[in-house]
Amino acid sequence: MKRGLFVLAHGSRAKEADEILEKVVDMIKSKPLEEFDAVGYGSMELSEPSFEEGIDQLVKEGVEEIIITPMFLFKGNHIKKDIPEDLEKIKAKHPNIKFIMGEHIGADRRIADIVIERGREALQSTL
Secondary structure, three states, X not given: OOEEEEEEEOOOOOHHHHHHHHHHHHHHXXXXXXXXXXXXXXXXXXXXXXXXXXXXXXXXXXXXXXXXXXXXXXXXXXXXXXXXXXXHHHHHHOOOOEEEEOOOOOOOHHHHHHHHHHHHHHHHHHO
């Protein structure tokens, strides 16, 4: 069975946000991914591809199982309401595809490390 990892972002009007998402996806693709045969992405709003369009692309690539990983820090309305609703529509469109919903990023110790690193970088730039 061909398995795909799908990165789901919020989306933004800012072109830079799309570029950052694509860069993160490229970083993911550059890592050893024995469990995944393909990596896709999409956004909830304001950016392309949309959630549905990104899933459609993985299906076109022959993926039969899709693990969705929301790239969200907080468990807000998108996580609680919008994503589950959109996923139900996507499941109806692709009834032969198995979908597994991963957890949002949330409070992860690696986030704390990044924040500390950015603080240190800022401090160094003022010295």
